[in-house]
Structure formats: C-alpha cells, structure tokens
Amino acid sequence: MNQSASTTERAQLINWCRGEEVDSAHAVLMIGIPEGTDIAFIEETMHTIKVFGRVRVRGKTFNALTKSLMVLCECSRIEDPDQVPNEVLPHGDLVAWMLVVADGATIDPGEGVPTSSFQEKLTKLLQEEGKTLHEAQALYPAEALQTMSPEAIIRAVGDILEKMAKSHNENNAYQRLRIFSGSIPTPSGEESFDSWMDQACLMVQECDCSSREKRKRIGESLKGPALEIIQAARDANPDASPMDYLEALEHTFGTPESGEDLYFAFR
Structure with missing residues (x-):
C-alpha cells in the first residue's frame, strides 16, 4: 500500500508532471536513486512492478541535500494506486528507492504549494x-x-x-554580567577588570537587545567606583552609548595604576 509519501511529495510529483506535460495519473516519482544510475537500469527495475505496466523515464534531477537523484517516470497504467508499493529494492542494491504516486495530493491553485x-x-x-x-x-x-x-x-x-x-x-548568556567595582585588590565574588570587560564587550557587540537594555545590564553589574564612572559619563552625555560606557571604564581602570587613584583623578 503506497501510504508513506507525504502530501508535499505528491504535490511535487503533480507540479513536475504539469511541467513535463505528463498525466499525473500515469506517473511515479522515485526518490533516493544513487547519482550515476543508468536510465535503462531504472526502467528495468520499474518493470519488475507489474502494476505499472510499461515504464519510461521522463525526467530526473539531483537533490544536493540527499545527494541522490529524483526521477519522474511515466507508466502505461496504474489501475489501483493502493497496490503501488512504498519502495522498490533494485537488484544488487542495499538501499531501496522510494515510490510516490499522485493519489490524494491537494494543491493550492493560487500558489502551487501543497496544503498540508x-x-x-x-x-x-x-x-x-x-x-x-x-x-x-x-x-x-x-x-x-x-x-x-x-x-x-x-x-x-x-x-x-x-x-x-x-x-x-x-x-x-548575556543577560547578567558578573559584578565589577574597580576595587583593588579584586574583592571575593567579583570579576577582574579584564575579565569583566571581555564579557561586556561580547554582550555589546553580539547581543540582539536594544542599546537601552545593554546600558541597563552594564549598570546592574557595576558598583562602587566603577558604577560612579558610568554615572558621570551618563550625566556628561545622556545619549552615551553602551560602548561609551565601556570606553570610560577602560580609560579609568584599563591601566596598571590603582583603580581608586584613577577614579579620584577622573573626578
């Protein structure tokens, strides 16, 4: 019983038949045929299925995703589609070819796309x-x-x-940055400046959220001198971008000098 084919495959068969001017009631779509398979061998294999009568290949195309051929065949008869097998195993091959007939396909006339x-x-x-x-x-x-x-x-x-x-x-992963205060030595539970800056830059560059959300995430991760730095940057420029915040912190803490000393110098 040929029932394993999807509506998409049956619709594809019908569309292909329309392009080749083949009666879909006398057509079979074969899927999964190895590239390079001879047409005569395909027709010979199909002739072993008596329900099709005489069969000839009308077209073939290569599917790059499955790395195999899909072949359109026209047959002299399909008296009972329910008697068509789901697949055929070619002589000497370990992989069966899937068979699709057109019964039951429903096409949207406006789009030519299967409705399923x-x-x-x-x-x-x-x-x-x-x-x-x-x-x-x-x-x-x-x-x-x-x-x-x-x-x-x-x-x-x-x-x-x-x-x-x-x-x-x-x-x-960018929802919450680790805490950074700028205190020296780095308090327990906080990030060093370099580590925090790496995380913050990644969040600013790659996260899809808005600039407002990025500024919020930066502010939530800061405290002490580091928080006051970006508050000063925001007061000086209310339209400061998240990267402006990071540059202000880089200018203040991105040196070997004491963060607290630089904070007072910045103020």
Missing part, C-alpha cells in the same frame, strides 16, 4: 519559538522545500530550530 498539516504544524512550532514561516523560508525557500525528501525536510526544520536555540542561548 505539516506546514500548519511548522508554522505553529515557529510561532512558539518567536519566529515566523517567512524567516524559515529565508533559510529554506519554498522552491527548495518542494524538492526535498521527508528526511531532508526534517533536517531542514532541525537546522532552523538549532539556529533559534543557539541564538536563544547566546542571548541568555
């Missing part, structure tokens, strides 16, 4: 992660998704979620 619960589930999943389908299509355009096998689509969605998770984790 898969897209609805993907949209809902992206919304839960604060992303949109448009952002996903920027990574994997609709045209590319239409040429993907189910395994490739799963990998594509996995890539999208991995990128979103990475971005989320990176932003969380």
Whole structure:
C-alpha cells in the first residue's frame, strides 16, 4: 500500500508532471536513486512492478541535500494506486528507492504549494519559538522545500530550530554580567577588570537587545567606583552609548595604576 509519501511529495510529483506535460495519473516519482544510475537500469527495475505496466523515464534531477537523484517516470497504467508499493529494492542494491504516486495530493491553485498539516504544524512550532514561516523560508525557500525528501525536510526544520536555540542561548548568556567595582585588590565574588570587560564587550557587540537594555545590564553589574564612572559619563552625555560606557571604564581602570587613584583623578 503506497501510504508513506507525504502530501508535499505528491504535490511535487503533480507540479513536475504539469511541467513535463505528463498525466499525473500515469506517473511515479522515485526518490533516493544513487547519482550515476543508468536510465535503462531504472526502467528495468520499474518493470519488475507489474502494476505499472510499461515504464519510461521522463525526467530526473539531483537533490544536493540527499545527494541522490529524483526521477519522474511515466507508466502505461496504474489501475489501483493502493497496490503501488512504498519502495522498490533494485537488484544488487542495499538501499531501496522510494515510490510516490499522485493519489490524494491537494494543491493550492493560487500558489502551487501543497496544503498540508505539516506546514500548519511548522508554522505553529515557529510561532512558539518567536519566529515566523517567512524567516524559515529565508533559510529554506519554498522552491527548495518542494524538492526535498521527508528526511531532508526534517533536517531542514532541525537546522532552523538549532539556529533559534543557539541564538536563544547566546542571548541568555548575556543577560547578567558578573559584578565589577574597580576595587583593588579584586574583592571575593567579583570579576577582574579584564575579565569583566571581555564579557561586556561580547554582550555589546553580539547581543540582539536594544542599546537601552545593554546600558541597563552594564549598570546592574557595576558598583562602587566603577558604577560612579558610568554615572558621570551618563550625566556628561545622556545619549552615551553602551560602548561609551565601556570606553570610560577602560580609560579609568584599563591601566596598571590603582583603580581608586584613577577614579579620584577622573573626578
């Protein structure tokens, strides 16, 4: 029973048939064929499946993601689509080729894109992660998704979620900087200036939050002389950027002299 094919694959078959002017009721899409496979061998293999009658290859394309061919075949008959097997194992090969027939495919006439619960589930999943389908299509355009096998689509969605998770984790990593006061020696539980500055620069340069949020995070991590430095910088320039704050701290504490001495000199 040919039931493993997704709506996307059946829609892809129909679209390909329209381009090749092949009757989709007499067409089979073959997925996962090794590159370099001879057309005669493909047709010979398909002739072992009696439900198709005579078969000939009408087109083939290479899928870079799966590193295999997809082949469109036209057959003399498909009397009962339910009798079409899900796959065929070629002679001498250990990997089966997936077979797709057009029964049950539903196409949106305005877009030519399959309407399926898969897209609805993907949209809902992206919304839960604060992303949109448009952002996903920027990574994997609709045209590319239409040429993907189910395994490739799963990998594509996995890539999208991995990128979103990475971005989320990176932003969380910058939510709170360690405490720095500028006191010498460095009190227990505080960061040295160089270590704190490295973290702060990374947050300012790579975090996606607003400048206001970055200034807030810097201020929350400072106390004592260091906090008064950025308060003085803010009073002198209310529009000071997060990098202006860091430069003021660098000018004050980024030398081998005592931070407290430089603080009083700065005042």
